[in-house]
Amino acid sequence: MEKQTLLYEGKAKKIYSTEDQNIVWVEYKDSATAFNGEKKATIDGKGRLNNEITSLMFSMLEENNIPTHFISKQSPTEQIVQHVTIIPLEVVVRNVVAGTLAKRTGLPEGHVLHKPIVEFYYKNDDLGDPLFNQDHIEALELAVPEQLEEMKELALQVNSILTTFFTEKKVRLIDFKLEFGTNTQGKLIVADEISPDTCRLWDSETDEKLDKDVFRRDLGSLTEAYEKILERLGGNLHV
Ligand code: C5P
Incomplete structure (x- = not known):
């Protein structure tokens, strides 16, 4: 190839x-x-x-x-x-309040949610990726109801799998973003990336931030934070 x-x-x-x-x-x-x-x-x-x-x-x-x-x-x-043909939506799943949810609700960062929240944002740089509800998405024909339902279901399944996985590695999965696309056979699949750029990951014991918030909020070395995650996942640090 x-x-x-x-x-x-x-x-x-x-x-x-x-x-x-x-x-x-x-x-x-x-x-x-x-x-x-x-x-x-x-x-x-x-x-x-x-x-x-x-x-x-x-x-x-x-x-x-x-x-x-x-x-x-x-x-x-x-x-x-x-x-894939990307569906122009960012699908965010949240387990703990942080980022724009803290801003929007006034709830403190770190507040544990009673159940996971799934949100859809319209992928549009000019508009700053606004939060959309199901009606906005259907009215603008960004996705059909069946796709929306499937995306939400898959996003929650991914959340369960990732939460279990990260918990074993002593990492808390605070929130994350997924993108979906349809492949050349028309099947809906998870696309883009899943990394500390697209997830909030906190150390289970200290709540140290091991994700892009380190860069967003000037909290230290992004490389060191991402290396800690890779190391805990058993990945290869030195290639
Ligand atoms: O900023 P906000 O709190 O809405 O982000 C929620 C989650 O989605 C975070 O894990 C963030 O890293 C991710 N995200 C992303 N790309 C964006 C917006 C948010 O990966 N454009």
């Missing part, structure tokens, strides 16, 4: 075509962005860490019968994945 034409460049990844139209090549970049691209930095090694962590997470989800786009890790910073 070879990477061919650059199809898309996002904030954290580049996507290339391959000789197989069902498969694309993903390259993780060393860039960090926050607040809709307002804060930016290049962090050596971040691409490799997110590629390693995402590969581990997707392999684990596949073993638990969650359909994902992941096929294999190709190199320390690259993966091959199924080609």
Whole structure:
């Protein structure tokens, strides 16, 4: 398999075509962005860490019968994945209050929720990814009701699997974001990445933040935080 034409460049990844139209090549970049691209930095090694962590997470989800786009890790910073048409929604699952939920509700960061919350945000940089409800999504034809139901169900299943997995590694899964797409056969699958860029992960004993909040809030070294996560997942720190 070879990477061919650059199809898309996002904030954290580049996507290339391959000789197989069902498969694309993903390259993780060393860039960090926050607040809709307002804060930016290049962090050596971040691409490799997110590629390693995402590969581990997707392999684990596949073993638990969650359909994902992941096929294999190709190199320390690259993966091959199924080609999907992305549904323009960010699906966020929350177990504990943090981030924009703390802002929106006034509840303190760290407040444990009675049950997980699933939220949908419209993926649109110009609008700053607004929170949408089911009616907004259906009225704008971003997804059909069956897809929405399936996304919500899969997101909650992923939450249960990840929560169990991280708890064993002495990490609390506070919240995370998923993206979904339809593959060339029209099947809905989990796409994009699952890494400390897209999850809030706190140390179970100290509540130390081991995710992108380290960068967003200038709390220390992002690389050290992501390395701690990779180490606890049993991943390869030195490639
Ligand atoms: O910022 P907020 O509290 O809404 O984020 C909820 C979760 O979704 C966090 O884990 C955050 O890292 C993730 N997220 C993301 N990409 C975005 C927005 C949020 O990965 N564009």
